[in-house]
Structures are given as C-alpha cells and as structure tokens.
Amino acid sequence: MDFGTTLLTHKISVWIFLLLFIIKLVLLLTGRKKALSRFTKTFRVPDMIVSTLFLASGTYLWVELEIMSTWLVVKVLLVIASIPLAVIGFKKQNKILALISLLLLLTAYRFAETKQLSFKKEKKFSAPESAGKVVFNDNCARCHGADGKLAPGSPMDLSLSQKTTDQKISIITNGDDDQDMPAFKDKLSPEQVRSVAEYTELFKQ
Numbered sequence: 001m002d003f004g005t006t007l008l009t010h011k012i013s014v015w016i017f018l019l020l021f022i023i024k025l026v027l028l029l030t031g032r033k034k035a036l037s038r039f040t041k042t043f044r045v046p047d048m049i050v051s052t053l054f055l056a057s058g059t060y061l062w063v064e065l066e067i068m069s070t071w072l073v074v075k076v077l078l079v080i081a082s083i084p085l086a087v088i089g090f091k092k093q094n095k096i097l098a099l100i101s102l103l104l105l106l107t108a109y110r111f112a113e114t115k116q117l118s119f120k121k122e123k124k125f126s127a128p129e130s131a132g133k134v135v136f137n138d139n140c141a142r143c144h145g146a147d148g149k150l151a152p153g154s155p156m157d158l159s160l161s162q163k164t165t166d167q168k169i170s171i172i173t174n175g176d177d178d179q180d181m182p183a184f185k186d187k188l189s190p191e192q193v194r195s196v197a198e199y200t201e202l203f204k205q
Contacts, residue, residue, distance in 0.1 A: 005164050006057050006060055006061060007057075007061060009053060009057045010053075010054065010057035010058055010061060013050050013053035013054040013057060014054055014109060016050045017047075017050050017051060017054045018105060018106075018109070020043060020046075020047050020050065021086070021101075021102060021105065022102070023039065024036060024039060024040065024090060024098075025098050025099070025102055027039060028089075028090065028093060028095055028098055029095055029098075029099075033093065036090075036093075040090070058076075058079075062076070074108075075108045076108075078104045078105070078107055078108035079104070079105065079108050081104055082100075082101040082102075082104035082105045082108070083101075085097045085098070085100055085101035085104070086098060086101040086102075089101055131191075131192070131195040131199075132195035132196045132197075132198055132199025132200075133199055135188065135192045135195055135196040135199070136196050136199055136200065139184065139187070139188070139196070140196065140200075144156070144158055147159070147203065148200060148203035149203070156179060158200050158203040158204075159203045159204060160204075161200070161203075161204065165194075165197050165198055165201065168197040168200060169193055169194055169197045172184050172188070172193045172196065172197060173185045173190075173193055
C-alpha cells in the first residue's frame, strides 16, 4: 500500500472512529445507559477494526515520515492520552473523562489538518523528490506546469489529482489517450517513472 492510500485509509478510519465515539458520548451524556450498552455490544467488532486501522495506519505513516517534529509528537501524545481516559470514562460512565478524551482526540485531529501541508513536505521524499523533480522538469513541466497546476494546454491539474502513485505509474508508463498523455515507457526507466510519480504527490493540495 502506498503512502497516499495509507493516508486516505487513516483519515477515513479517524472519521469513523470519531463518529462512533461521539454517538457513545451522546448516549452517555443523555443518561441512556441501556442504549449505550446495546450500541457498545453491537459495534464492538467494527469499533475494534476501525481502532486498529486508525492506530496501524497512523503508525505506518509516522514510520514512513521518519521525522520527530514537535507537532507530530504532540498529536501522538494526545491520542495516547485519550485512550485510557475513554476506556475509564465509558466503563465508569464518567461524563467528564469521556468529554476530555473527545477533546484530546479532536485537538489531535485538528493538529493533523492544520499541519497537512507540512505533513506532505516532511514526508520521506528526499531521494525521490530530487530525482523526480529533474525528470518532471525535463518531461512533464511543459504541459503540467512547474508546480503541476494546469499550465496552458495541460490536460490535468496535478494538485487536484486523486490518483494513487501506482495509478500514476501506469499512466506515465502507458499513456492515456483520453487525456492526450503520451507513453514514456520507451523514454524513462521504471525507476524514473516511479520517482516522478512520487514527486507529483507533493503537488496535492
């Protein structure tokens, strides 16, 4: 699984995790103990799966980044601190602890959103970025623009692309007639194709 797909998986799992958390919190705050118990039992397995995806994808992204920036450390600490508070809060039906846990999670999520640009720039792209930038400037910039943002006559604004790295590799290699994209399989090596595909991830907004 490439970085972009893992990042999307992480975001989706975070949203589902927060949704389940908020539903349980609302039931707790409104004193609907039986409904909370039924909901918890019904969604126990999905909740475990989502939580695992949330933590596993987040850990994978952190390993891929290979950085120890302050904002990322704070985000991880907030998430770690929220877990025991949530467990105790819902088990003991302590509304204050459950609320504090949610606030910590929302703060961590807000951290991730406000630092999204830095997150992408700090991504482990040093070698591919250097090689990919050269390949991009030599072969792609004249159509896509130096920043990937739809130069005159460009078939696509790369900053808005939702394609995965593997999909981009396929298009660069084989071309795309619908978008007037030529094939580069005879001009670029597989390593060059991958480097430029990974480099274009930096253009995403």
